Every structure is written in C-alpha cells, then in structure tokens.
Amino acid sequence: MRGAREGGCACGAVRYRLTSEPMFTHCCHCLNCQRQTGSAFVINLLIEADRVELLAGEPQPVPVPRDDGSEQVIYRCPTCQVAVFSEYTRPEVRFVRAGTLDQPSSITPDVHIFTRSKLPWVTLPDSVPAFEVYYDSKVLWPAESLERLAATRPTAARS
Numbered sequence: 001m002r003g004a005r006e007g008g009c010a011c012g013a014v015r016y017r018l019t020s021e022p023m024f025t026h027c028c029h030c031l032n033c034q035r036q037t038g039s040a041f042v043i044n045l046l047i048e049a050d051r052v053e054l055l056a057g058e059p060q061p062v063p064v065p066r067d068d069g070s071e072q073v074i075y076r077c078p079t080c081q082v083a084v085f086s087e088y089t090r091p092e093v094r095f096v097r098a099g100t101l102d103q104p105s106s107i108t109p110d111v112h113i114f115t116r117s118k119l120p121w122v123t124l125p126d127s128v129p130a131f132e133v134y135y136d137s138k139v140l141w142p143a144e145s146l147e148r149l150a151a152t153r154p155t156a157a158r159s
C-alpha cells in the first residue's frame with residue numbers, strides 16, 4: 001500500500017480512510033454525474049465497501065434518480081451535505097469521489113467514460129482509454145483488480 005488515502009467532507013464531520021488502493025478509477029462525463037456535481041465530470045474510485053474505513057461521522061444515504069429510471073444512492077455528510085461516495089447496483093462496491101480526498105492530485109483516471117456527453121472544451125489525454133459510453137472491465141482492469149471484484153460477489157452468486 002502506497003500510503004494511506006484519507007479524505008472527508010467540507011465541515012470535517014465525515015472522515016474516511018481507504019485501506020488499499022482502489023480497484024479502478026473512473027472519470028465519468030455522463031449527464032447524471034454532471035448534474036450531481038454541477039461540474040464537467042466526476043472522478044470515482046471503485047473500491048470494496050469494507051475498504052472504506054470511516055474515521056468520523058456517518059454519511060447519510062440519499063437516493064437520487066438517474067436519467068435511465070434507475071436510482072443511485074449518494075452518501076452525504078449529514079451536516080454540510082458534501083457527497084463523499086455513492087453506490088450503484090452493488091452495495092459491496094463504493095464509488096468514492098476523488099475530489100474529497102485530502103490529496104486529489106494523487107489520483108489519475110484509468111478510463112474516461114460517457115465521453116458522448118463530455119463538455120467540448122475538456123481535452124482528454126491520448127494515453128488514457130476513453131469510451132463513448134461504457135467499457136468491458138474484463139479487458140481493461142488489471143487481473144488483480146478483477147480478482148478483488150470477483151471476491152466481492154459471494155452473496156450475489158447465491159441468490
């Protein structure tokens with residue numbers, strides 16, 4: 001592990017620590033992320049929920065409608081309402097918002113997704129894969145990360 005990654009909300013009530021590196025890092029340019037952040041894109045660290053250790057506070061789950069009719073749960077500081085992570089279909093994987101890290105510059109995206117709605121003045125580096133919509137994680141993720149993802153699945157496999 002390359003040094004602990006810690007972060008939190010604006011008021012300091014919520015503090016978290018990632019106990020390992022993320023499995024993969026998305027830079028998402030979709031309309032949902034643009035609306036939720038009020039900005040051009042979101043940077044999400046995909047990591048097992050049990051590797052997000054809460055040091056202070058209890059982020060509050062807020063269900064948020066998405067354009068496709070589904071729902072995403074965004075966890076916010078109960079006091080200042082800053083969003084620290086979210087949950088899509090699988091609660092065992094957290095999408096931690098990299099902008100809430102103490103050192104956001106320590107993260108670079110592994111992939112750019114939903115570039116079909118990327119703001120035209122955002123220029124992406126040629127060195128990072130980019131997709132109009134989504135991608136195949138089996139192709140793009142390192143083997144070690146795929147193993148970690150598979151290890152989060154025992155409950156889903158039984159159902």
Ligand SMILES: [Zn+2]
Nearest residue numbers: 009011077080
């Ligand atoms: Zn706060």
Ligand SMILES: [Zn+2]
Nearest residue numbers: 028029030033
């Ligand atoms: Zn998105």
